């Protein structure tokens with residue numbers, strides 16, 4: 401079933417660390433051989449051995465309209481012949497910035513970069529430059545990319561591989577990153593009291609998606625907003641996952657929350673390497689060349705990346721009904737999974753908002769990193785492989801959200817639920 405993938409994985413390990421260019425892809429936490437992909441269309445992935453999978457990772461978020469969506473493919477083809485990069489400004493970048501601003505609230509100025517990591521590290525540098533303070537607060541199990549200041553109690557692959565401290569991150573850097581538990585406002589208040597006038601920014605995933613999908617409890621984000629207002633701290637919403645996914649205006653719109661700075665990635669590039677950060681004008685005008693907080697990129701605003709992102713975002717803006725459809729599909733999946741998991745009889749929790757969903761094999765509510773880690777991730781491994789064998793591609797870690805794409809049909813969802821029912825029966829057997 402996986403002959404060619406196995407061969408490729410052997411070969412890959414001769415030249416690429418662990419055989420992959422991003423760690424979670426290696427399947428280490430679920431075991432087995434990663435599946436090498438050949439192509440994808442709509443809601444389906446096709447691997448090198450000719451197996452088909454219903455896709456629930458959507459390239460970890462970006463492919464919200466499905467794979468190889470024709471308008472994106474055409475736009476890339478059309479623009480590629482003009483040159484793939486200029487290193488000089490283009491009209492397309494102006495149009496992209498205007499489109500983003502017309503969709504996402506509170507973005508007076510926005511700067512394009514090439515990844516979510518870059519967006520978050522630039523936002524932190526800017527917050528520090530703006531406030532003249534050094535420390536930041538982040539949350540356990542939250543992931544803001546692989547830049548040094550974020551690799552303290554981080555989510556995603558760092559949590560998947562249970563890496564407590566990341567070698568190479570100096571103590572000097574790590575000591576400026578303070579951590580609190582997600583959904584624990586009192587913990588944040590304690591940090592703020594312990595380091596008066598020293599905290600530049602609070603950065604948070606409004607909906608956590610890098611330890612499974614975990615929703616903010618009522619009042620949590622509002623409480624962070626109030627602390628930031630009171631203490632002159634820059635409030636950064638990391639919308640790399642939630643931006644353009646939970647609503648045209650992301651989590652800010654969906655949850656009714658206002659950030660000072662915002663970071664984007666994933667959906668914003670329509671499958672190309674794109675990120676962005678932006679926000680309040682009085683803060684953003686400290687970025688070079690307006691101010692002295694330096695930030696730059698040879699390929700920032702790359703025309704091929706811009707046209708892919710622009711094409712997807714303008715489709716989402718023109719048809720916000722896509723969000724209703726996506727949410728209806730996700731709720732249908734949630735309710736059907738709930739039915740088969742309940743019949744199975746062992747403890748589980750399903751968290752869902754919009755088109756983000758995850759299942760934890762847990763007997764307690766999953767509301768922060770410690771409750772996510774307390775779930776039975778051995779069961780998740782078995783469940784993951786059972787689903788994969790039945791042609792359903794879930795994220796290969798319990799510490800990741802699943803993402804629905806709008807190419808999924810009711811038939812696909814029903815097939816997924818049937819696969820889950822059979823997989824759970826297999827777990828019992």
Ligand SMILES: *Cc1c(COP(=O)(O)O)cnc(C)c1O
Pocket residue numbers: 514515516517518520543544545546605609610638639640641665666675
């Ligand atoms: C994926 C992710 C990032 C990092 O984005 P990259 O493009 O992988 O660098 C940052 N923040 C959040 C919330 C993410 O999910």
